[in-house]
Amino acid sequence: MRVSKFGGAVDPTARLESRQLWPPSVLSAIARYEGFLRQPGRPLYLPWPDCPCCDVVDARDTLQLALDQLPPLSRAALQELVSRLDADLRRRSLPDPDAPRDNEWQAAHWWRRRLHEPWPGW
Template sequence: MPRKRPGAIRATPPAARRAVRQWTGEGGGPIDRLSPAATAVVRAVELGGCLGRYAQDGKGYDSDLFSEHIRPGHTATFLAQYREFLRQPGHKLRLEASLCPACPGCQYDDLAVVRDALEAVTRRLPPPARMEMRRLLSRLDDEFRRRTLPDSLPRTSWNGDPLPWWHRRIYKN
């Protein structure tokens, strides 16, 4: 039975590598400090892949409350906003609430909402990419905890559930 020469096998890239390259290029190139494979998976999730969605009675629904934050190309912007906040001068930082939290664009002026969006994307990722994203976020979160002060008032969502820890930090206003 004929077989391919070793040079011919090495010359043709596997389909998976081509798919990673294609998804990495969608939305502006690789995401800062994420591998090309993780970037490709994030791009697939942003573009509405079926990861994290469930079917009930023949209809698709989304169990994640923060899924409205997932839009193509936004994860890189959210990570940049998070880093930019942490680069501000001064020892202790305070969060700034959005002036118009109901507005789809203005709500991201609040860093806690940006962190919600990053959490929503992270929850949708498959395990290898999720671990990589969690490592990246844990470093940023450690710096965020160190440079912001905890708020003693408990913050809850509209249904009474406690909000994540990043909402329980002191705000300027």
């Protein structure tokens, strides 16, 4: 088993990935989220993804799943990192005033209700 980047000798993140996600989905999600936030400019508009591997919303969803499932020590370390990234996303992106409130999936988390870039071809 991997040594955890987020606390503990045996990596609960690797255990979670092997049971519910795919290795190394949490580190990949962190890299995608950080990569999106490294872009210059403000505001940042969420891209319309071609695939989940490029989707910042999917990355944040993966991190939320990990936060919901990890034991307290690992969760606390990951939460510290995710909170910093979330603060940057909130600061550099805009809420979507037209985001449907009756769509349960979209309404469940704030990062799903940020403005996207214009739809290709519009």
